Amino acid sequence: MSTKEYTLDEVAKHNKPGDFWVAIDARVYDLSRFMNMHPGGVSVLLDPEVAGQDATEAFYSLHRAEVLDRPQYKRLQIGVVGGQKSVIAGHVPGQLSQVPYAEPSWLTSGYHSPYYSENHRQFQKAVRKFVDEEIYPEAQIKEEDGTRVSQELVDKMAALNINAMRLGPGKHLKGLTLMNGLVKPEEFDYFHELILTQEITRCGARGYGDGLLSGMVIGLPPVLNFGSDELKARIVPEVFQGKKFISLAISEAHAGSDVMGLQTTAVKSEDGKDWIINGTKKWITNGVFSDYFTVGCKTEDGFTVILVERGPGVETKSIKTSYSPSAGTAYITFDNARAPVGNTLGEEGGGIFFVRGNFNHERWVMCCGSARSQRSVVEECLKWSAQRKAFGKPLNSLAVIRSKLAEMMTRSETTQNWLENITYQMNNMSYKQQAGKLAGPIGLLKAHCTSSAQETAKDAVQIFGGRGITRTGMGRYIEHYHRTIAFDALLGGAEDVLRDLAVRQALRVMPKNARL
Protein backbone atom coordinates (compact mmCIF):
# COMPACT_ATOMS: atom_id res chain seq x y z
CA MET A 1 0.00 0.00 0.00
CA SER A 2 1.41 3.35 -1.03
CA THR A 3 1.88 5.87 1.77
CA LYS A 4 2.65 8.78 -0.55
CA GLU A 5 0.96 11.86 0.88
CA TYR A 6 -1.42 14.13 -1.05
CA THR A 7 -3.42 17.17 -0.02
CA LEU A 8 -7.17 17.32 -0.66
CA ASP A 9 -6.44 20.23 -3.04
CA GLU A 10 -4.24 17.94 -5.13
CA VAL A 11 -6.92 15.26 -5.17
CA ALA A 12 -9.48 17.84 -6.32
CA LYS A 13 -7.54 18.51 -9.53
CA HIS A 14 -8.31 14.98 -10.75
CA ASN A 15 -12.05 15.16 -11.25
CA LYS A 16 -12.68 14.25 -14.89
CA PRO A 17 -13.19 11.02 -16.84
CA GLY A 18 -9.74 9.60 -17.59
CA ASP A 19 -8.18 11.54 -14.72
CA PHE A 20 -10.23 10.69 -11.67
CA TRP A 21 -9.26 10.48 -8.01
CA VAL A 22 -11.24 10.34 -4.79
CA ALA A 23 -10.34 10.27 -1.11
CA ILE A 24 -12.01 7.63 1.06
CA ASP A 25 -11.27 7.44 4.77
CA ALA A 26 -7.93 9.29 4.44
CA ARG A 27 -6.78 7.13 1.53
CA VAL A 28 -6.42 8.37 -2.04
CA TYR A 29 -7.69 6.22 -4.93
CA ASP A 30 -7.00 6.66 -8.62
CA LEU A 31 -10.15 5.43 -10.38
CA SER A 32 -9.22 6.81 -13.83
CA ARG A 33 -9.24 3.42 -15.52
CA PHE A 34 -11.61 1.63 -13.12
CA MET A 35 -14.44 4.12 -13.42
CA ASN A 36 -15.70 2.64 -16.69
CA MET A 37 -15.88 -0.78 -15.03
CA HIS A 38 -17.38 0.48 -11.77
CA PRO A 39 -20.42 -1.73 -10.98
CA GLY A 40 -22.35 1.34 -9.81
CA GLY A 41 -21.72 3.14 -13.12
CA VAL A 42 -19.83 6.28 -14.11
CA SER A 43 -22.44 8.95 -13.50
CA VAL A 44 -22.50 8.47 -9.71
CA LEU A 45 -18.76 9.09 -9.65
CA LEU A 46 -18.97 12.29 -11.71
CA ASP A 47 -21.28 13.90 -9.17
CA PRO A 48 -19.49 17.15 -8.14
CA GLU A 49 -19.71 16.04 -4.48
CA VAL A 50 -17.77 12.88 -5.35
CA ALA A 51 -15.37 13.65 -8.22
CA GLY A 52 -12.01 14.67 -6.75
CA GLN A 53 -13.60 15.00 -3.32
CA ASP A 54 -13.53 13.28 0.03
CA ALA A 55 -16.21 10.67 -0.80
CA THR A 56 -16.02 8.76 2.48
CA GLU A 57 -19.65 9.15 3.45
CA ALA A 58 -20.97 8.49 -0.06
CA PHE A 59 -18.77 5.39 -0.33
CA TYR A 60 -19.73 3.80 2.98
CA SER A 61 -23.41 4.44 2.46
CA LEU A 62 -23.26 2.24 -0.66
CA HIS A 63 -20.51 -0.35 -0.11
CA ARG A 64 -19.45 -2.76 2.59
CA ALA A 65 -16.04 -1.92 4.03
CA GLU A 66 -14.75 -5.27 2.76
CA VAL A 67 -14.97 -3.99 -0.86
CA LEU A 68 -11.78 -2.01 -0.32
CA ASP A 69 -10.02 -5.10 1.05
CA ARG A 70 -10.45 -7.00 -2.21
CA PRO A 71 -7.03 -7.23 -3.92
CA GLN A 72 -8.32 -5.86 -7.26
CA TYR A 73 -9.54 -2.69 -5.50
CA LYS A 74 -6.73 -2.41 -2.98
CA ARG A 75 -4.36 -1.69 -5.81
CA LEU A 76 -6.37 1.38 -6.82
CA GLN A 77 -5.01 3.15 -3.76
CA ILE A 78 -2.17 5.48 -4.69
CA GLY A 79 -1.52 7.14 -1.37
CA VAL A 80 -2.94 8.79 1.73
CA VAL A 81 -4.29 12.23 2.64
CA GLY A 82 -1.54 14.10 4.49
CA GLY A 83 -2.43 14.95 8.09
CA GLN A 84 -5.52 12.71 8.15
CA LYS A 85 -5.97 9.40 9.92
CA SER A 86 -8.09 6.51 8.74
CA VAL A 87 -11.05 6.21 11.14
CA ILE A 88 -13.37 3.57 9.69
CA ALA A 89 -13.02 0.36 11.68
CA GLY A 90 -13.06 -2.47 9.18
CA HIS A 91 -12.84 -6.02 10.37
CA VAL A 92 -9.45 -6.93 11.80
CA PRO A 93 -8.95 -10.73 11.87
CA GLY A 94 -9.11 -12.11 15.39
CA GLN A 95 -10.50 -8.97 17.01
CA LEU A 96 -13.68 -8.53 19.00
CA SER A 97 -16.35 -6.20 17.64
CA GLN A 98 -16.94 -2.99 19.56
CA VAL A 99 -20.54 -2.69 18.36
CA PRO A 100 -22.93 -3.13 21.32
CA TYR A 101 -24.56 -6.58 21.47
CA ALA A 102 -22.27 -7.81 18.70
CA GLU A 103 -20.45 -10.07 21.15
CA PRO A 104 -21.99 -12.15 23.94
CA SER A 105 -21.74 -10.35 27.28
CA TRP A 106 -18.86 -12.51 28.52
CA LEU A 107 -16.76 -11.06 25.68
CA THR A 108 -17.94 -7.49 26.19
CA SER A 109 -15.66 -5.16 28.07
CA GLY A 110 -16.81 -4.47 31.62
CA TYR A 111 -19.28 -7.38 31.83
CA HIS A 112 -18.89 -10.59 33.84
CA SER A 113 -19.92 -14.22 33.57
CA PRO A 114 -19.85 -17.13 36.02
CA TYR A 115 -19.37 -19.65 33.22
CA TYR A 116 -16.13 -18.83 31.45
CA SER A 117 -12.59 -19.27 32.76
CA GLU A 118 -9.38 -17.59 31.63
CA ASN A 119 -8.72 -20.73 29.60
CA HIS A 120 -12.01 -20.28 27.74
CA ARG A 121 -10.97 -16.72 26.95
CA GLN A 122 -7.58 -17.76 25.58
CA PHE A 123 -9.27 -20.51 23.62
CA GLN A 124 -11.80 -18.07 22.12
CA LYS A 125 -9.00 -15.76 20.99
CA ALA A 126 -7.11 -18.54 19.26
CA VAL A 127 -10.20 -19.97 17.59
CA ARG A 128 -11.37 -16.57 16.35
CA LYS A 129 -8.00 -15.88 14.79
CA PHE A 130 -7.99 -19.25 13.07
CA VAL A 131 -11.56 -18.82 11.83
CA ASP A 132 -11.01 -15.28 10.57
CA GLU A 133 -7.77 -16.09 8.81
CA GLU A 134 -8.38 -19.60 7.52
CA ILE A 135 -12.10 -20.39 7.39
CA TYR A 136 -13.85 -17.07 6.70
CA PRO A 137 -12.20 -16.29 3.34
CA GLU A 138 -12.79 -19.81 1.99
CA ALA A 139 -16.36 -19.82 3.31
CA GLN A 140 -17.27 -16.72 1.28
CA ILE A 141 -15.95 -18.20 -1.95
CA LYS A 142 -17.31 -21.70 -1.54
CA GLU A 143 -20.77 -20.72 -0.36
CA GLU A 144 -21.09 -19.07 -3.78
CA ASP A 145 -19.34 -21.55 -6.05
CA GLY A 146 -20.87 -24.56 -4.30
CA THR A 147 -17.70 -26.62 -4.05
CA ARG A 148 -16.88 -28.51 -0.89
CA VAL A 149 -14.49 -27.49 1.87
CA SER A 150 -10.87 -27.75 0.72
CA GLN A 151 -8.73 -30.65 1.87
CA GLU A 152 -6.06 -28.09 2.78
CA LEU A 153 -8.38 -26.50 5.35
CA VAL A 154 -9.59 -29.86 6.68
CA ASP A 155 -5.94 -30.79 7.22
CA LYS A 156 -5.27 -27.53 9.09
CA MET A 157 -8.29 -28.16 11.31
CA ALA A 158 -7.13 -31.71 11.91
CA ALA A 159 -3.67 -30.50 12.91
CA LEU A 160 -5.23 -28.45 15.73
CA ASN A 161 -7.64 -31.31 16.49
CA ILE A 162 -10.60 -29.03 15.84
CA ASN A 163 -12.44 -31.95 14.24
CA ALA A 164 -12.17 -34.00 17.43
CA MET A 165 -13.11 -31.05 19.66
CA ARG A 166 -16.31 -30.53 17.70
CA LEU A 167 -17.59 -33.76 19.22
CA GLY A 168 -17.42 -32.22 22.66
CA PRO A 169 -15.63 -33.34 25.80
CA GLY A 170 -14.92 -37.02 26.30
CA LYS A 171 -12.56 -39.95 26.05
CA HIS A 172 -12.04 -39.39 22.33
CA LEU A 173 -9.83 -36.38 23.18
CA LYS A 174 -7.45 -38.39 25.34
CA GLY A 175 -3.84 -38.06 24.19
CA LEU A 176 -4.61 -35.36 21.61
CA THR A 177 -2.95 -31.95 21.52
CA LEU A 178 -5.79 -29.45 21.36
CA MET A 179 -5.28 -26.07 19.73
CA ASN A 180 -1.49 -26.37 20.00
CA GLY A 181 -1.78 -27.41 23.65
CA LEU A 182 -3.89 -24.42 24.71
CA VAL A 183 -6.42 -26.62 26.47
CA LYS A 184 -5.78 -29.97 28.14
CA PRO A 185 -8.03 -32.79 26.87
CA GLU A 186 -9.37 -33.47 30.37
CA GLU A 187 -10.22 -29.78 30.83
CA PHE A 188 -12.04 -29.37 27.55
CA ASP A 189 -15.72 -28.84 28.38
CA TYR A 190 -18.99 -27.93 26.70
CA PHE A 191 -18.19 -24.21 26.95
CA HIS A 192 -15.07 -24.80 24.84
CA GLU A 193 -17.25 -26.59 22.33
CA LEU A 194 -19.83 -23.79 22.42
CA ILE A 195 -17.07 -21.28 21.68
CA LEU A 196 -15.80 -23.37 18.77
CA THR A 197 -19.25 -23.68 17.22
CA GLN A 198 -20.11 -20.03 17.72
CA GLU A 199 -16.85 -18.78 16.27
CA ILE A 200 -17.24 -20.95 13.16
CA THR A 201 -20.83 -19.71 12.77
CA ARG A 202 -19.56 -16.13 12.43
CA CYS A 203 -18.53 -17.00 8.85
CA GLY A 204 -22.17 -16.46 7.93
CA ALA A 205 -22.08 -19.08 5.19
CA ARG A 206 -24.82 -21.50 6.17
CA GLY A 207 -24.36 -24.17 3.48
CA TYR A 208 -20.58 -24.14 3.61
CA GLY A 209 -20.79 -24.17 7.42
CA ASP A 210 -22.71 -27.44 7.25
CA GLY A 211 -20.25 -28.66 4.65
CA LEU A 212 -17.50 -28.05 7.19
CA LEU A 213 -17.89 -31.59 8.51
CA SER A 214 -21.14 -31.19 10.38
CA GLY A 215 -21.91 -34.71 9.12
CA MET A 216 -19.08 -35.81 11.39
CA VAL A 217 -20.49 -33.90 14.37
CA ILE A 218 -23.74 -35.88 14.16
CA GLY A 219 -22.64 -39.07 12.41
CA LEU A 220 -19.55 -40.03 14.39
CA PRO A 221 -20.89 -40.02 17.99
CA PRO A 222 -22.88 -43.25 17.50
CA VAL A 223 -19.64 -44.91 16.34
CA LEU A 224 -17.71 -43.46 19.27
CA ASN A 225 -20.33 -44.38 21.84
CA PHE A 226 -21.67 -47.66 20.51
CA GLY A 227 -19.20 -49.05 17.95
CA SER A 228 -17.02 -52.07 18.67
CA ASP A 229 -13.43 -51.39 19.71
CA GLU A 230 -12.19 -52.69 16.36
CA LEU A 231 -14.53 -50.41 14.45
CA LYS A 232 -13.61 -47.37 16.53
CA ALA A 233 -9.89 -48.01 16.16
CA ARG A 234 -10.28 -48.14 12.39
CA ILE A 235 -12.76 -45.33 11.75
CA VAL A 236 -12.35 -42.62 14.38
CA PRO A 237 -8.72 -41.56 13.82
CA GLU A 238 -9.07 -41.27 10.05
CA VAL A 239 -12.22 -39.15 10.44
CA PHE A 240 -10.58 -36.88 13.03
CA GLN A 241 -7.55 -36.56 10.77
CA GLY A 242 -9.82 -35.47 7.91
CA LYS A 243 -8.82 -38.38 5.69
CA LYS A 244 -12.32 -39.84 5.59
CA PHE A 245 -15.78 -38.27 5.86
CA ILE A 246 -18.91 -39.49 7.57
CA SER A 247 -22.56 -38.49 7.72
CA LEU A 248 -25.68 -39.39 9.66
CA ALA A 249 -28.31 -40.99 7.45
CA ILE A 250 -31.63 -41.14 9.27
CA SER A 251 -34.28 -39.04 7.48
CA GLU A 252 -36.03 -40.30 4.37
CA ALA A 253 -38.45 -39.03 1.78
CA HIS A 254 -41.07 -40.96 3.79
CA ALA A 255 -40.21 -39.73 7.27
CA GLY A 256 -38.15 -37.06 8.99
CA SER A 257 -38.94 -36.26 12.60
CA ASP A 258 -41.01 -39.48 12.75
CA VAL A 259 -37.98 -41.76 13.15
CA MET A 260 -40.11 -44.87 13.73
CA GLY A 261 -41.78 -44.37 10.36
CA LEU A 262 -38.54 -45.00 8.44
CA GLN A 263 -38.61 -47.60 5.68
CA THR A 264 -34.98 -48.51 4.94
CA THR A 265 -34.50 -52.16 5.85
CA ALA A 266 -31.52 -54.25 6.93
CA VAL A 267 -31.70 -58.06 6.91
CA LYS A 268 -28.94 -60.51 7.67
CA SER A 269 -27.29 -62.46 4.85
CA GLU A 270 -27.72 -66.23 4.85
CA ASP A 271 -24.33 -66.81 6.46
CA GLY A 272 -25.22 -64.22 9.15
CA LYS A 273 -22.05 -62.23 8.49
CA ASP A 274 -23.47 -59.18 6.73
CA TRP A 275 -26.37 -56.80 6.83
CA ILE A 276 -28.06 -56.33 3.45
CA ILE A 277 -29.50 -52.85 3.27
CA ASN A 278 -32.23 -51.56 0.97
CA GLY A 279 -33.91 -48.19 0.91
CA THR A 280 -33.29 -44.49 0.49
CA LYS A 281 -32.23 -41.55 2.64
CA LYS A 282 -32.86 -37.88 1.96
CA TRP A 283 -31.35 -34.53 3.04
CA ILE A 284 -28.17 -36.18 4.29
CA THR A 285 -25.70 -33.39 5.10
CA ASN A 286 -22.20 -34.14 3.69
CA GLY A 287 -23.62 -37.32 2.11
CA VAL A 288 -22.30 -36.40 -1.35
CA PHE A 289 -18.69 -36.69 -0.20
CA SER A 290 -19.00 -39.13 2.70
CA ASP A 291 -17.07 -42.37 2.88
CA TYR A 292 -19.15 -43.66 5.81
CA PHE A 293 -22.83 -43.43 6.65
CA THR A 294 -24.39 -43.97 10.06
CA VAL A 295 -27.64 -45.45 8.82
CA GLY A 296 -30.92 -45.95 10.68
CA CYS A 297 -32.60 -49.16 9.48
CA LYS A 298 -35.70 -51.20 10.22
CA THR A 299 -34.63 -54.66 11.33
CA GLU A 300 -36.44 -57.72 12.60
CA ASP A 301 -36.26 -56.49 16.20
CA GLY A 302 -37.05 -52.84 15.61
CA PHE A 303 -34.73 -50.00 14.70
CA THR A 304 -31.00 -50.64 14.32
CA VAL A 305 -28.17 -48.27 13.47
CA ILE A 306 -25.43 -49.59 11.20
CA LEU A 307 -22.23 -48.06 9.89
CA VAL A 308 -22.27 -48.52 6.11
CA GLU A 309 -19.17 -47.87 4.04
CA ARG A 310 -19.41 -46.41 0.54
CA GLY A 311 -19.19 -49.32 -1.90
CA PRO A 312 -21.28 -51.40 -4.28
CA GLY A 313 -24.99 -50.66 -3.89
CA VAL A 314 -24.47 -47.22 -2.30
CA GLU A 315 -25.16 -44.21 -4.52
CA THR A 316 -25.31 -40.54 -3.53
CA LYS A 317 -26.52 -37.57 -5.50
CA SER A 318 -26.69 -33.90 -4.69
CA ILE A 319 -30.03 -32.37 -3.68
CA LYS A 320 -30.48 -28.75 -4.67
CA THR A 321 -31.57 -26.96 -1.52
CA SER A 322 -31.88 -23.25 -0.89
CA TYR A 323 -28.38 -23.08 0.55
CA SER A 324 -25.04 -23.88 -1.00
CA PRO A 325 -24.23 -27.30 -2.52
CA SER A 326 -20.98 -27.03 -0.56
CA ALA A 327 -22.97 -28.68 2.27
CA GLY A 328 -22.98 -31.85 0.16
CA THR A 329 -26.67 -32.51 0.91
CA ALA A 330 -27.49 -35.90 -0.57
CA TYR A 331 -30.17 -38.30 -1.66
CA ILE A 332 -28.81 -41.76 -0.97
CA THR A 333 -29.92 -45.08 -2.37
CA PHE A 334 -28.98 -48.42 -0.82
CA ASP A 335 -29.59 -51.30 -3.23
CA ASN A 336 -28.50 -54.53 -1.60
CA ALA A 337 -25.63 -52.61 -0.01
CA ARG A 338 -23.66 -54.69 2.48
CA ALA A 339 -22.12 -53.93 5.83
CA PRO A 340 -20.47 -56.46 8.18
CA VAL A 341 -22.62 -57.32 11.21
CA GLY A 342 -19.69 -56.05 13.26
CA ASN A 343 -20.62 -52.56 12.03
CA THR A 344 -23.80 -52.61 14.11
CA LEU A 345 -23.80 -49.65 16.48
CA GLY A 346 -25.27 -50.57 19.84
CA GLU A 347 -27.77 -53.34 20.25
CA GLU A 348 -29.80 -54.71 17.40
CA GLY A 349 -33.27 -53.20 17.68
CA GLY A 350 -32.10 -50.68 20.29
CA GLY A 351 -31.14 -47.87 17.93
CA ILE A 352 -33.98 -45.55 18.73
CA PHE A 353 -32.69 -44.84 22.24
CA PHE A 354 -29.28 -43.67 21.27
CA VAL A 355 -30.46 -41.87 18.16
CA ARG A 356 -32.68 -39.88 20.49
CA GLY A 357 -29.74 -39.32 22.86
CA ASN A 358 -27.58 -38.25 19.93
CA PHE A 359 -30.21 -35.69 18.95
CA ASN A 360 -29.61 -33.79 22.21
CA HIS A 361 -26.05 -32.94 21.32
CA GLU A 362 -26.94 -32.19 17.70
CA ARG A 363 -29.74 -29.84 18.75
CA TRP A 364 -27.57 -28.13 21.33
CA VAL A 365 -24.88 -27.52 18.68
CA MET A 366 -27.56 -26.00 16.48
CA CYS A 367 -28.64 -23.73 19.33
CA CYS A 368 -25.03 -22.53 19.67
CA GLY A 369 -24.99 -21.65 15.98
CA SER A 370 -28.43 -20.07 15.98
CA ALA A 371 -27.70 -17.84 18.98
CA ARG A 372 -24.48 -16.63 17.35
CA SER A 373 -25.91 -15.94 13.94
CA GLN A 374 -28.80 -13.95 15.45
CA ARG A 375 -26.18 -11.83 17.15
CA SER A 376 -24.41 -11.19 13.85
CA VAL A 377 -27.73 -10.03 12.39
CA VAL A 378 -28.10 -7.58 15.28
CA GLU A 379 -24.63 -6.22 14.50
CA GLU A 380 -25.42 -5.86 10.79
CA CYS A 381 -28.68 -4.04 11.59
CA LEU A 382 -27.10 -1.73 14.16
CA LYS A 383 -24.41 -0.73 11.69
CA TRP A 384 -26.75 -0.32 8.75
CA SER A 385 -29.35 1.67 10.64
CA ALA A 386 -26.63 4.04 11.86
CA GLN A 387 -25.05 4.65 8.46
CA ARG A 388 -28.14 4.57 6.21
CA LYS A 389 -29.94 7.87 5.86
CA ALA A 390 -33.63 8.13 5.10
CA PHE A 391 -35.60 11.37 5.00
CA GLY A 392 -32.33 13.16 5.83
CA LYS A 393 -31.69 11.25 9.07
CA PRO A 394 -30.12 7.94 10.02
CA LEU A 395 -32.58 5.03 9.96
CA ASN A 396 -32.09 4.55 13.69
CA SER A 397 -33.69 7.92 14.36
CA LEU A 398 -37.03 6.27 13.51
CA ALA A 399 -38.81 4.79 16.54
CA VAL A 400 -40.16 1.91 14.49
CA ILE A 401 -36.61 0.83 13.59
CA ARG A 402 -35.44 1.12 17.20
CA SER A 403 -38.37 -1.01 18.27
CA LYS A 404 -37.33 -3.74 15.84
CA LEU A 405 -33.74 -3.50 17.10
CA ALA A 406 -34.97 -3.89 20.68
CA GLU A 407 -36.86 -7.06 19.78
CA MET A 408 -33.83 -8.47 17.96
CA MET A 409 -31.45 -7.72 20.82
CA THR A 410 -33.84 -9.30 23.31
CA ARG A 411 -34.15 -12.48 21.24
CA SER A 412 -30.39 -12.71 20.79
CA GLU A 413 -29.70 -12.20 24.50
CA THR A 414 -32.38 -14.62 25.73
CA THR A 415 -31.18 -17.42 23.47
CA GLN A 416 -27.54 -16.99 24.50
CA ASN A 417 -28.36 -16.78 28.21
CA TRP A 418 -30.62 -19.82 28.19
CA LEU A 419 -28.05 -21.67 26.11
CA GLU A 420 -25.30 -20.91 28.63
CA ASN A 421 -27.47 -22.22 31.45
CA ILE A 422 -28.11 -25.48 29.61
CA THR A 423 -24.43 -25.77 28.72
CA TYR A 424 -23.61 -25.45 32.42
CA GLN A 425 -26.04 -28.28 33.16
CA MET A 426 -24.35 -30.41 30.50
CA ASN A 427 -20.97 -29.79 32.11
CA ASN A 428 -22.31 -31.09 35.39
CA MET A 429 -24.36 -34.08 34.24
CA SER A 430 -23.38 -37.52 33.02
CA TYR A 431 -24.38 -38.46 29.46
CA LYS A 432 -27.23 -40.52 30.93
CA GLN A 433 -28.45 -37.69 33.14
CA GLN A 434 -28.33 -35.35 30.16
CA ALA A 435 -30.40 -37.78 28.11
CA GLY A 436 -32.99 -37.96 30.90
CA LYS A 437 -33.11 -34.37 32.07
CA LEU A 438 -32.12 -32.22 29.13
CA ALA A 439 -33.93 -33.65 26.09
CA GLY A 440 -36.98 -31.51 26.89
CA PRO A 441 -35.17 -28.25 27.70
CA ILE A 442 -32.84 -28.60 24.70
CA GLY A 443 -35.82 -29.28 22.43
CA LEU A 444 -37.58 -26.23 23.82
CA LEU A 445 -34.47 -24.08 23.49
CA LYS A 446 -33.93 -25.17 19.89
CA ALA A 447 -37.53 -24.35 18.99
CA HIS A 448 -37.14 -20.98 20.74
CA CYS A 449 -33.86 -20.27 18.94
CA THR A 450 -35.21 -21.04 15.52
CA SER A 451 -38.54 -19.29 15.88
CA SER A 452 -36.84 -16.16 17.21
CA ALA A 453 -34.23 -16.42 14.45
CA GLN A 454 -37.01 -16.38 11.86
CA GLU A 455 -38.56 -13.30 13.46
CA THR A 456 -35.16 -11.63 13.47
CA ALA A 457 -34.59 -12.54 9.81
CA LYS A 458 -37.93 -10.98 8.90
CA ASP A 459 -37.21 -7.79 10.86
CA ALA A 460 -33.72 -7.53 9.37
CA VAL A 461 -35.08 -7.67 5.83
CA GLN A 462 -37.49 -4.85 6.67
CA ILE A 463 -34.63 -2.77 8.03
CA PHE A 464 -32.41 -3.43 5.00
CA GLY A 465 -35.22 -3.01 2.46
CA GLY A 466 -34.27 -4.03 -1.09
CA ARG A 467 -30.75 -4.83 0.04
CA GLY A 468 -32.15 -7.50 2.33
CA ILE A 469 -33.20 -9.45 -0.74
CA THR A 470 -30.04 -8.80 -2.78
CA ARG A 471 -27.27 -11.38 -2.80
CA THR A 472 -24.39 -8.95 -3.19
CA GLY A 473 -23.54 -5.64 -1.58
CA MET A 474 -24.62 -4.12 1.72
CA GLY A 475 -27.37 -6.60 2.55
CA ARG A 476 -25.63 -9.77 1.47
CA TYR A 477 -25.41 -11.19 5.00
CA ILE A 478 -29.11 -10.51 5.64
CA GLU A 479 -30.24 -11.91 2.30
CA HIS A 480 -28.29 -15.09 2.99
CA TYR A 481 -29.58 -15.35 6.53
CA HIS A 482 -33.19 -14.86 5.52
CA ARG A 483 -32.89 -17.36 2.65
CA THR A 484 -31.33 -20.08 4.76
CA ILE A 485 -32.95 -19.56 8.16
CA ALA A 486 -35.50 -22.33 7.72
CA PHE A 487 -32.71 -24.93 7.76
CA ASP A 488 -32.16 -24.53 11.48
CA ALA A 489 -35.89 -24.77 12.10
CA LEU A 490 -36.09 -28.15 10.35
CA LEU A 491 -32.77 -29.94 10.79
CA GLY A 492 -32.59 -31.92 14.00
CA GLY A 493 -36.36 -31.83 14.50
CA ALA A 494 -39.14 -29.45 13.50
CA GLU A 495 -40.19 -26.78 16.01
CA ASP A 496 -43.63 -28.20 16.82
CA VAL A 497 -42.24 -31.68 17.33
CA LEU A 498 -39.60 -30.38 19.73
CA ARG A 499 -42.01 -28.26 21.72
CA ASP A 500 -44.32 -31.21 22.07
CA LEU A 501 -41.44 -33.44 23.16
CA ALA A 502 -40.57 -30.96 25.89
CA VAL A 503 -44.10 -30.72 27.18
CA ARG A 504 -44.56 -34.50 27.17
CA GLN A 505 -41.32 -34.90 29.11
CA ALA A 506 -42.46 -32.32 31.64
CA LEU A 507 -45.83 -34.03 32.01
CA ARG A 508 -44.07 -37.34 32.72
CA VAL A 509 -42.43 -35.90 35.84
CA MET A 510 -45.44 -33.96 37.10
CA PRO A 511 -45.93 -34.89 40.78
CA LYS A 512 -49.07 -36.98 41.10
CA ASN A 513 -50.16 -34.99 44.12
CA ALA A 514 -49.77 -31.53 42.60
CA ARG A 515 -52.97 -29.52 42.99
CA LEU A 516 -53.86 -25.85 42.62
Ligand code: HEM
Ligand atom coordinates in the same frame (compact mmCIF):
# COMPACT_ATOMS: atom_id res chain seq x y z
C1 HEM B 1 -12.40 2.72 -4.56
C2 HEM B 1 -13.56 3.14 -5.01
C3 HEM B 1 -14.72 2.29 -5.35
C4 HEM B 1 -14.79 0.96 -5.58
C5 HEM B 1 -13.66 -0.07 -5.54
C6 HEM B 1 -16.18 0.64 -5.84
C7 HEM B 1 -16.66 -0.63 -6.10
C8 HEM B 1 -17.98 -0.95 -6.20
C9 HEM B 1 -18.49 -2.28 -6.24
C10 HEM B 1 -17.67 -3.57 -6.17
C11 HEM B 1 -19.83 -2.19 -6.34
C12 HEM B 1 -20.83 -3.37 -6.41
C13 HEM B 1 -21.60 -3.51 -5.13
C14 HEM B 1 -20.85 -4.12 -3.98
O1 HEM B 1 -20.24 -5.18 -4.14
O2 HEM B 1 -20.90 -3.52 -2.89
C15 HEM B 1 -20.17 -0.80 -6.37
C16 HEM B 1 -21.45 -0.31 -6.45
C17 HEM B 1 -21.77 1.04 -6.39
N1 HEM B 1 -20.90 2.07 -6.21
FE1 HEM B 1 -18.92 1.94 -6.02
N2 HEM B 1 -16.91 1.78 -5.79
C18 HEM B 1 -16.05 2.81 -5.49
C19 HEM B 1 -16.39 4.13 -5.29
C20 HEM B 1 -17.65 4.65 -5.37
C21 HEM B 1 -18.00 6.00 -5.08
C22 HEM B 1 -17.02 7.07 -4.62
C23 HEM B 1 -19.33 6.12 -5.26
C24 HEM B 1 -20.07 7.40 -5.04
C25 HEM B 1 -21.30 7.57 -4.87
C26 HEM B 1 -19.83 4.82 -5.67
C27 HEM B 1 -21.14 4.52 -5.96
C28 HEM B 1 -21.63 3.25 -6.16
C29 HEM B 1 -23.02 2.93 -6.38
C30 HEM B 1 -24.18 3.91 -6.43
C31 HEM B 1 -23.11 1.54 -6.49
C32 HEM B 1 -24.37 0.71 -6.67
C33 HEM B 1 -24.81 0.33 -5.26
C34 HEM B 1 -25.98 -0.64 -5.17
O3 HEM B 1 -26.28 -1.33 -6.16
O4 HEM B 1 -26.57 -0.69 -4.11
N3 HEM B 1 -18.78 3.95 -5.72
N4 HEM B 1 -19.03 -0.07 -6.27
